[in-house]
Amino acid sequence: MDSRGYSILTLALAAVFSASSAISFYICRKKWVESDLKVKELQKSLNSALEKCAAERQGRIRAQQALRKAVVAQPKYDNLETTAYPMAPIGIIQSCFSTRNGTPRQPLLVPLARACLVFDSARVPPASLEGLEEYSHCWIIYVFHLNTDLEKLWKHPSQSKFKAKVRVPRLKGGRMGVFATRSPHRPCPIGLTVAKVEAVQGNMLLLSGVDLVDGTPVLDIKPYLPYCDSIEGATVPKWVMVDSMLSVASVSFSDDLSSSLVDCWKAAEKRSLYSSPNEIKTLVEQVLSWDIRSVSQRNKPHDTLTKFGNGDSTSDLGDFQDGEAYGNGTEVAASGEIIYHLTLEGMDFSYKIDCNGNVIVEKVQLSSGIASGNQKRCSYLMWKDRLN
Amino acid sequence: MDSRGYSILTLALAAVFSASSAISFYICRKKWVESDLKVKELQKSLNSALEKCAAERQGRIRAQQALRKAVVAQPKYDNLETTAYPMAPIGIIQSCFSTRNGTPRQPLLVPLARACLVFDSARVPPASLEGLEEYSHCWIIYVFHLNTDLEKLWKHPSQSKFKAKVRVPRLKGGRMGVFATRSPHRPCPIGLTVAKVEAVQGNMLLLSGVDLVDGTPVLDIKPYLPYCDSIEGATVPKWVMVDSMLSVASVSFSDDLSSSLVDCWKAAEKRSLYSSPNEIKTLVEQVLSWDIRSVSQRNKPHDTLTKFGNGDSTSDLGDFQDGEAYGNGTEVAASGEIIYHLTLEGMDFSYKIDCNGNVIVEKVQLSSGIASGNQKRCSYLMWKDRLN
Numbered sequence: 179m180d181s182r183g184y185s186i187l188t189l190a191l192a193a194v195f196s197a198s199s200a201i202s203f204y205i206c207r208k209k210w211v212e213s214d215l216k217v218k219e220l221q222k223s224l225n226s227a228l229e230k231c232a233a234e235r236q237g238r239i240r241a242q243q244a245l246r247k248a249v250v251a252q253p254k255y256d257n258l259e260t261t262a263y264p265m266a267p268i269g270i271i272q273s274c275f276s277t278r279n280g281t282p283r284q285p286l287l288v289p290l291a292r293a294c295l296v297f298d299s300a301r302v303p304p305a306s307l308e309g310l311e312e313y314s315h316c317w318i319i320y321v322f323h324l325n326t327d328l329e330k331l332w333k334h335p336s337q338s339k340f341k342a343k344v345r346v347p348r349l350k351g352g353r354m355g356v357f358a359t360r361s362p363h364r365p366c367p368i369g370l371t372v373a374k375v376e377a378v379q380g381n382m383l384l385l386s387g388v389d390l391v392d393g394t395p396v397l398d399i400k401p402y403l404p405y406c407d408s409i410e411g412a413t414v415p416k417w418v419m420v421d422s423m424l425s426v427a428s429v430s431f432s433d434d435l436s437s438s439l440v441d442c443w444k445a446a447e448k449r450s451l452y453s454s455p456n457e458i459k460t461l462v463e464q465v466l467s468w469d470i471r472s473v474s475q476r477n478k479p480h481d482t483l484t485k486f487g488n489g490d491s492t493s494d495l496g497d498f499q500d501g502e503a504y505g506n507g508t509e510v511a512a513s514g515e516i517i518y519h520l521t522l523e524g525m526d527f528s529y530k531i532d533c534n535g536n537v538i539v540e541k542v543q544l545s546s547g548i549a550s551g552n553q554k555r556c557s558y559l560m561w562k563d564r565l566n
Numbered sequence: 567m568d569s570r571g572y573s574i575l576t577l578a579l580a581a582v583f584s585a586s587s588a589i590s591f592y593i594c595r596k597k598w599v600e601s602d603l604k605v606k607e608l609q610k611s612l613n614s615a616l617e618k619c620a621a622e623r624q625g626r627i628r629a630q631q632a633l634r635k636a637v638v639a640q641p642k643y644d645n646l647e648t649t650a651y652p653m654a655p656i657g658i659i660q661s662c663f664s665t666r667n668g669t670p671r672q673p674l675l676v677p678l679a680r681a682c683l684v685f686d687s688a689r690v691p692p693a694s695l696e697g698l699e700e701y702s703h704c705w706i707i708y709v710f711h712l713n714t715d716l717e718k719l720w721k722h723p724s725q726s727k728f729k730a731k732v733r734v735p736r737l738k739g740g741r742m743g744v745f746a747t748r749s750p751h752r753p754c755p756i757g758l759t760v761a762k763v764e765a766v767q768g769n770m771l772l773l774s775g776v777d778l779v780d781g782t783p784v785l786d787i788k789p790y791l792p793y794c795d796s797i798e799g800a801t802v803p804k805w806v807m808v809d810s811m812l813s814v815a816s817v818s819f820s821d822d823l824s825s826s827l828v829d830c831w832k833a834a835e836k837r838s839l840y841s842s843p844n845e846i847k848t849l850v851e852q853v854l855s856w857d858i859r860s861v862s863q864r865n866k867p868h869d870t871l872t873k874f875g876n877g878d879s880t881s882d883l884g885d886f887q888d889g890e891a892y893g894n895g896t897e898v899a900a901s902g903e904i905i906y907h908l909t910l911e912g913m914d915f916s917y918k919i920d921c922n923g924n925v926i927v928e929k930v931q932l933s934s935g936i937a938s939g940n941q942k943r944c945s946y947l948m949w950k951d952r953l954n
Contacts, residue, residue: 185573192580199587206594213601220608227615234622241629262652263709263783264719265754284794301753302745306730309746312803319707319756321651331652342694357690357787358697360794365689366653366785368707370758372797395649397754399745401802406672406748408796409760414789415700 267321267395269297269381272556274451274461275391276545278324280470280520285371286387288464292451293373293388294556295396297381304380311378315402316385321395322367331367340365349417358415369394372402377564384451384561424469427535431459438542442525445544449555450523453562462527465520466537521545655709655783657685657769660944662839662849663779664909664933666712668858673759674775676852680839681761681776682944683784685769692768699766703790704773709783710755719755728753737805746803757782760790765952772839772949812857815923819847826930830913833932837943838911841950850915853908854925909933 273293275281282288295318297307310316322328327340343353344361356364373385383399439455452458509517517540520527526545531537661681663669670676683706685695698704710716715728731741732749744752761773771787827843840846897905905928908915914933919925 185576188573188580189576192576192584195584196580196587199584199591203587203591203594206591206598210594210598210601213598213605216605217601217608220605220612224608224612224615227612227619231615231619231622234619234626238622238626238629241626241633245629245633261783262654263755263785264650265653265756266650268753286797303730306728306743306745308731308743309803309805310743313746314799314801315797317758319754319758340694342691343696355694355696355698357694358701358789360788360791364786365656366707367651368653368756368786370705370707370788372795395651397651398752398756400748400758401746401806402797402800403748403802403806404797404800407760408798408800409674409703409790409792410796411702412790412792412796413702414791415697417697418789418791 265397266301267298267397268302268399269295269383269396271295271318271320271388271390271392271394271396272451273388273390273392273394274523275388276521276524278391280465280522281391282389282465282468282470285373285389287389287468288461289374289387290457290461290464291386291388292376293385293390294451294561295383295385295399296556297383299381302381307378307381307383310383310399310401311375313375313401315372316375316383317398317400317402317407318369318371318373318385318390318396319398319400320369320371320390321397322362322369323393323395324391325362325367327363328367346417352417354417368397377561379560379564382556382560384556384564425467426469426531426537429463429466429537429539431462432538432540435539435542439525442542442544446524448557451556451558451561452523453558458523458525461522462520462539465522466529466539469531469535470520471518471531653785654689655686655785656690656787657683657771657784659683659706659708659776659778659780659782659784660839661776661778661780661782662911663776664912666779668853668908668910669779670777670853670856670858673761673777675777675856676849677762677775678845678849678852679774679776680764681773681778682839682949683771683773683787684944685771687769690769695766695769695771698771698787698789699763701763701789703760704763705786705788705790705795706757706759706761706773706778706784707786707788708757708759708778709785710750710757711781711783712779713750713755715751716755734805740805742805756785765949767948767952770944770948772944772952813855814857814919814925817851817854817925817927819850820926820928823927823930827913830930830932834912836945839944839946839949840911841946846911846913849910850908850927853910854917854927857919857923858908859906859919 271293272295273281274291275293282291340356340363342356344356344359344363345351346354346359360370362369371389373390374387376384376386378384436455436459439458443450443455443458450458452461508519511517515530517528517530520529524545526543527539528541529537529539659681660683661669662679670679728744728751730744732744732747732751733739734742734747748758750757759777761778762775764772764774766772824843824847827846831838831843831846838846840849896907899905903918905916905918908917912933914931915927916929917925917927
């Protein structure tokens, strides 16, 4: 071959070699660029994952800290360190007293006051109630769930602030230590009351003579044992208002009331623990025969008007009874007379009381404020055969 | 230039071009490999981050669920959802009854049984106790802190398992619902008892006639109001052992005992609510005059021996009284006789009881099992001027 041939061959080989190098380079570069992009993508994902991780971790730490504060796994008993014991209610009261207003200050005062204690069936098997019916009375240990400052319990279980002293009526504005009263506003908002045992059925307990408001959560019930619980010769200080349950002169009903009541009854019947409008009237009579107005209202009615249904005069009265019967829920008629309200079994009764202590129950209507329908309510029909 | 020159030039150019292509390719490939390695590394990091994220998330969700179960910011009252209310004790009982063994089953049975309720002064200002002294008796709402399954309260506040029925002595092994008894083993381990109010001083309340064991955490105290709490005509079923507090025939002390007691007293005195060894002897007499042995022990003493101080026969007995007086803590002497133990004020008394019901208290020694010294204890000297 001549030199020209060699040149061409060389050129050709060089060209092929270069082309393949170039192609390889091109492919390689493409892959490198792809890889680089992937690197950037992954870095972005990684950063995002790490951020999320940090957020979840923060959330976990916060939840665990809050859990530790509220709930301690190994309570220490040897010193005064205040460990909070989580007490979960075993049941809820369905009571004829729909609001605090009108709920008696004392148990057994209103014999016809009925309540159905519905137990959490997941927690309280019906077998645990066997034998309870054979007692005449039982204690109810419950939570003052309507205390306005209740949420402090969860924020700072061992630091809930409360008024050390509360006003006592008889001392005309003077105060006594809260532990010398039965005021609901205590460090542990636990109430103690007694009621008559009527009947037990499945996971429900029918009670009468109650002084509990509808919706009260119950922590425990215990049978009443006279030889333990009834103390002969127990004494109380003079300033305890033994006579605080003043009775009124009379209770009467307006002519319109009976027919209004029959109307309301059509809607109220299926959720009522009572058999008839007449039985309701008797209940109203029993409740109102005790002057449920607060001391201030009794003495200076016009000075203590509050918006209907609002107001909690507990801390003013320092009432030392469990339950909160305060004559709030008032309005002024055009005539200047005060109209009081009382809500029972979801029915709002309005009444007046004259200067001689005669109560006239004037009107009744279905209460708008009461949550209705959500909850299955015990009714008279369930208990019909068990009640005397 | 001749053709040879062109060939050389071409070759040279081709060589340079190829070399540079090869070098570029080599560099590019290197970078690609690096990039690929980085991709693998990042993928690994990302996977690891995602795993960690998932774990944190799981931890967060678990903590939040537990928090929600135990602690709810806005408790719902309208339905049966079980919200746990964190109840932090307001004080701790320092009682003459050092162990459950010997603690009475009923309040007021042992008039000389003293306890000092020491309030958490950070939480309970002394002003809150003003007026309490003027009542003769008060209720004590406390926690059954010695229940062996108490930690379930924190793990699953609304799902703590408990025996629905407990054995009742009179029914000879038959069972009744736990709510028909005062057994400590209830969903909410809350106890209710009454005691005589002796005196109030600062953040301390001196009580007598107690049936509470040393170290009991107290959730609340309430004054005893006879017109609320004492129910005339309350009845109980026949199977309630009204006569469960059998009295023994006599209680006597061995000759050695008095001197042993004086010896123990030297150490025990500064932590004792009593004034002298004689007063302690009277206490022992009062406690042992009630047969504190369990029903099984009474009937078949040798069958129910347990190790000293251990054993909780509550669930066997279904004892329906608050407090746990179980005649555990026994041993057998060389003679075959059973020696019982009773620990009061940190002193361990051993006694025998013959077939006629005569109790002979034989020995006393300082109890080894009682934690001593850590806690500042109320003593008689603090109360000397206030006690009758």
